[in-house]
Amino acid sequence: MKVRILPDNITVDAQAGEQLLEVISRAGLLIDASCGGAGVCGQCRIKIEKGEVSSELGIQQSEDEYKQGWRQACLSRIKTDLEIFIPEDSRVEREFVEQKHLAPKGQFLTEEEIANLNPDWKKEPPVQKLYVELPPPKMDDNRSDLQRLVRGLRQRYGLRRVSVDFPVLKRLARVLRENDFKVTATVVRTRGEDDTGDKDLQRGARKPKLICIESGDTRARHFSLAFDIGTTTVSGQLLDLNHYRSLATINQFNGQIRFGADVINRILYANKPGGMAQLQKAVVDTINEIIEILLKKTGVKRNEISHITAAGNTTMAHLLLGLNPKWIRLYPYVPVANIFPPVRAQELKINLEEWVHLYMMPCVSSYVGGDIVSGVMAAGIYKRPELTLYIDIGTNGEIVLGNQEWMLTASCSAGPAFEGGGIKYGTHAAPGAIERFSLDPKTCQARYQTIQHAPARGICGSGIINITAELLRLGFLDQNGKINLNIKSPIIRDGPDGPEILIAPAKETSIGEDITLREMDFDNLIRAKAAMYAGFRTLLSEGGLKPENLDMLMIAGNFGSYLDIENAITIGLLPDMDRNKIKFIGNGSLLGAKLVSFSNELLDDSEKIARMMTNIELSENMNFMDNYIAALFLPHTEEKLFPSVFPKIQQGRSGENPCVRMLKEVKA
Amino acid sequence: MKVRILPDNITVDAQAGEQLLEVISRAGLLIDASCGGAGVCGQCRIKIEKGEVSSELGIQQSEDEYKQGWRQACLSRIKTDLEIFIPEDSRVEREFVEQKHLAPKGQFLTEEEIANLNPDWKKEPPVQKLYVELPPPKMDDNRSDLQRLVRGLRQRYGLRRVSVDFPVLKRLARVLRENDFKVTATVVRTRGEDDTGDKDLQRGARKPKLICIESGDTRARHFSLAFDIGTTTVSGQLLDLNHYRSLATINQFNGQIRFGADVINRILYANKPGGMAQLQKAVVDTINEIIEILLKKTGVKRNEISHITAAGNTTMAHLLLGLNPKWIRLYPYVPVANIFPPVRAQELKINLEEWVHLYMMPCVSSYVGGDIVSGVMAAGIYKRPELTLYIDIGTNGEIVLGNQEWMLTASCSAGPAFEGGGIKYGTHAAPGAIERFSLDPKTCQARYQTIQHAPARGICGSGIINITAELLRLGFLDQNGKINLNIKSPIIRDGPDGPEILIAPAKETSIGEDITLREMDFDNLIRAKAAMYAGFRTLLSEGGLKPENLDMLMIAGNFGSYLDIENAITIGLLPDMDRNKIKFIGNGSLLGAKLVSFSNELLDDSEKIARMMTNIELSENMNFMDNYIAALFLPHTEEKLFPSVFPKIQQGRSGENPCVRMLKEVKA
Ligand code: FES
Numbered sequence A, B: 001m002k003v004r005i006l007p008d009n010i011t012v013d014a015q016a017g018e019q020l021l022e023v024i025s026r027a028g029l030l031i032d033a034s035c036g037g038a039g040v041c042g043q044c045r046i047k048i049e050k051g052e053v054s055s056e057l058g059i060q061q062s063e064d065e066y067k068q069g070w071r072q073a074c075l076s077r078i079k080t081d082l083e084i085f086i087p088e089d090s091r092v093e094r095e096f097v098e099q100k101h102l103a104p105k106g107q108f109l110t111e112e113e114i115a116n117l118n119p120d121w122k123k124e125p126p127v128q129k130l131y132v133e134l135p136p137p138k139m140d141d142n143r144s145d146l147q148r149l150v151r152g153l154r155q156r157y158g159l160r161r162v163s164v165d166f167p168v169l170k171r172l173a174r175v176l177r178e179n180d181f182k183v184t185a186t187v188v189r190t191r192g193e194d195d196t197g198d199k200d201l202q203r204g205a206r207k208p209k210l211i212c213i214e215s216g217d218t219r220a221r222h223f224s225l226a227f228d229i230g231t232t233t234v235s236g237q238l239l240d241l242n243h244y245r246s247l248a249t250i251n252q253f254n255g256q257i258r259f260g261a262d263v264i265n266r267i268l269y270a271n272k273p274g275g276m277a278q279l280q281k282a283v284v285d286t287i288n289e290i291i292e293i294l295l296k297k298t299g300v301k302r303n304e305i306s307h308i309t310a311a312g313n314t315t316m317a318h319l320l321l322g323l324n325p326k327w328i329r330l331y332p333y334v335p336v337a338n339i340f341p342p343v344r345a346q347e348l349k350i351n352l353e354e355w356v357h358l359y360m361m362p363c364v365s366s367y368v369g370g371d372i373v374s375g376v377m378a379a380g381i382y383k384r385p386e387l388t389l390y391i392d393i394g395t396n397g398e399i400v401l402g403n404q405e406w407m408l409t410a411s412c413s414a415g416p417a418f419e420g421g422g423i424k425y426g427t428h429a430a431p432g433a434i435e436r437f438s439l440d441p442k443t444c445q446a447r448y449q450t451i452q453h454a455p456a457r458g459i460c461g462s463g464i465i466n467i468t469a470e471l472l473r474l475g476f477l478d479q480n481g482k483i484n485l486n487i488k489s490p491i492i493r494d495g496p497d498g499p500e501i502l503i504a505p506a507k508e509t510s511i512g513e514d515i516t517l518r519e520m521d522f523d524n525l526i527r528a529k530a531a532m533y534a535g536f537r538t539l540l541s542e543g544g545l546k547p548e549n550l551d552m553l554m555i556a557g558n559f560g561s562y563l564d565i566e567n568a569i570t571i572g573l574l575p576d577m578d579r580n581k582i583k584f585i586g587n588g589s590l591l592g593a594k595l596v597s598f599s600n601e602l603l604d605d606s607e608k609i610a611r612m613m614t615n616i617e618l619s620e621n622m623n624f625m626d627n628y629i630a631a632l633f634l635p636h637t638e639e640k641l642f643p644s645v646f647p648k649i650q651q652g653r654s655g656e657n658p659c660v661r662m663l664k665e666v667k668a
């Protein structure tokens, strides 16, 4: 059977009875299936134009919609040839847009400031090119090629106990003779296959391994790759190992998105038949796409890349390596491994030369991954006496608290609201996503700004925070997240799900519908921010500390970069503290993967950090529950925790904004 | 185009212009192409029954033959559809026949005697199964699965610094949970990938590597494989690691035979386009066939096999591992490696489970291979004070002289005569090969015996030695290897190539031709035995020793097993020494591969032996040349070196044999 997909006009073959969602993803189209095809998120909405599917009414659908031919692709099975339409809001844009920083200067650290977070490390990449000129064999010196090379490396560089990767042997004889026994040997010193996190293994135990041999002196060009494998976004960087700099960075959505928006859904999907393989292939495809772009952009050749370092949360690490993450989400939350042996990139089908190995940053536990270890290392927290709180806001918010002596970590399941999930018109931070909002004092209509000024298609996570903070200050929203129906305003109205705020009218959007926020949406946001806040408050109290003891709050992650600090504090996502102590470091995970590519010493450090961290399981923590409930309020039930916020809310209510005043006039 | 092959009645597709030899080997038929398709050996003789080839007259062919449609397959290219006939004498039998021992009892060591050659080693296989019952994860002990396992192995077995093979991780989580965290871990301690023959690495440096994990206690069944990869024959043995015994042994011709009979031709073939891959595939196919038979025969399951150890000469090791042997045969004879990192059996396409690694016995130099190291280790020469000469007779005769303190090794290129090569009617030791010969005193006709009493198809190497010795004693052959035309005998006659001896008349053979030996054939044999004899005489003199200093002469190898010692001394292949000091140990290479599979200690020893050996390059040795020329005589130019042989020859000549007497009568 054939399925024609509009407006793309792509036709794919399919079997009767096949799930439509699978057919679509086989066609290479990214569908935004946050629930991983469970039928609950409603994001896989498509329209049947011709033909028939067997399907049921989705729980996110009205009967009207259903009658018009709208279906949830995950709930539809093919019966006949089909022609289907996929609306823009069901899609994930393939390319990820890095936004200009919105927060005040000074909070965003410059490249130099970031570099200074972790100073004084030894520049000695774990992968090195070593050039030797060997004496050609003679009758009285006819040892094997390998022995000759090993002797040469020992004499010239003092390299001892070098091991050899099998593929080197295959090319060794030819390469030695191509240029009169003058060769460049590539040697890697990342963890051998001999570390399983056993405490016995300490620094210095790494042995050099010969992974590549080239004729002549190729030292002048030597590159590697650093990757952050995020649940939503994959970022790759091409690094020049000779000059300790990055040449280009590319961000793309993780191809796994179509199998679920968050790690839980990915894990569930992994345990469907064939699921693991699909998930692994999806992220590897994304990595390969990024590599192609990086090579093209920089002119670096594939065979000039010697190594790849990747950091990701524990589930992402498992899925990339093909390890079953099933038990990560089941009590008592056990990953297969936290420290991974290096693996040949080609074994994962990563499109690099056969000698390239992938080094995965070590993880701490099921929910504190290598991305956090990597970020904490990059930020140098483990080197300073100051107490730092490091947070990565997202579906799984990750939190580290500590300094050079101790570190506590935790992960809190905030839900997908920060990524636009669970919000009716929520969307990823892609072009057309609404991120800023205010009321026009003249018309009292909403004014909004979208990413890249494209027609509005939805509201991204940071947009929801900004809108919520503004509505709260205006008094349109009360501290429980309820819409104040006493205010008469053109943007407050009754919708099918109860009171809602109109953000963008249908005529201005690319989806042909009004974009609104319902009370249900605010609820989801409040639960998400409460989980984050309760998370770091719990960690602080585990350490016998309070928010005011913090010397620094570091915000990492893509989401963090779009965050308006003032608004985030206003809704109670961040603690109400000295704004100057809050810093954005961007993609800390990628930063760490980069640094580790430049320095053996930092590589060692990252494993030390993983061992140093003590993980607090929040879901088991009574304290966390209390903190969570106390935070289900805007900004918080305890007024004294947000001294700068409460007055503003009061002020907003007592109102100087003409639109709010207008209401009073009406009421009066 | 189609090629139909008779009498097999197999039809294969082919391209116009393709070499017929290649098409035949693609059909799975083993052709005896000693010269590797160079057109010189003439063994690839086939008959065109229908159709046309473009071809030239082979140098081994008469014009008559050519007119009848006989062609050399390697010189023929396909022009039309074909029907061809492959005669039996162009084929290599696939199955190898192990003969009953022919030599007097006492010279052949019994299994027990062989076991006693290398006594007192510690029984501790390099691959072990370790059973552990792990505590299931709890909230306060939720380390990763891998860390749990490693901790368990450390606590229960004191295993430290264990490394983990990547595939183990993939199955770890599932297997742990299949049987309540009771598992069997398979751990290998063969060389890590960290030994390149560097002297730094000494005993004890081997670290355990986790290669497999199974649920429950599987220790009761644990097996491994030992292989000898010979140029002609591959022998495989299935070993029971729990009871230190071998369960079955299978010998088959090395599938590489069709690409050349000896290492030189294989190396030449390897450097044709695609040659390496074909050679590697051929020997791997042979190994896989042997494995299938072994599994079937013993009822052992594939997943109960944990390891494979192989020994072979340096070229065989290179070809099996896919390393280019090109420079082995070029001055100054440099192999790619002498010590090889372990390699995953599946990487070589060996049909075993993915966790199985192949350990290749270390080599000494281009021409002293792992087969010799293995044999010397098995024979315990390195442990005894007695001076032992160890020889493996074959196309490349290999020689070791030494004791517990020192060892000299050499390899001499004897040519293919011992394998039946370079002899017009020479053949492998397969059914139908003539191996024994005498004159019927009544009829004065030849009496002969073939292997398995099959109709004669040729003469095998040991047969040629036996016939030559007998003819020499009879006086039919003089000490220069010339046929004595003064003797009138029904078996002496003038052939197309000059004088020849009729061994089997056409009507008794399976090839429909008289089987004869020509002076040229005796010449080839004399050159071969002279090279061997000169070889060990040179080694002795390098050590300042003489044949009479030898405490023991050990003969290894398949060929050796068929050797009649008395006859071998008569022609001057072996020194004329106390017969009781001469021992056959059979396939020493396989024996060593077996022992190493049972003992870590012997594994270490084998690497020590490889380092202990000093190789003498005979082709560069003036002494060798002199010794060689002196040995080009039957048995030798120096009468005093063969005190027991000369009288017998004299006696034969002065003759009591009625057939010789008959001649005298005629002459008289
Ligand atoms: S409802 Fe279909 S993917 Fe979520």
Ligand code: FES
Pocket: B032, B033, B034, B035, B036, B037, B038, B039, B040, B041, B042, B043, B044, B072, B073, B074, B075
């Ligand atoms: S002559 Fe054809 S293979 Fe030797």
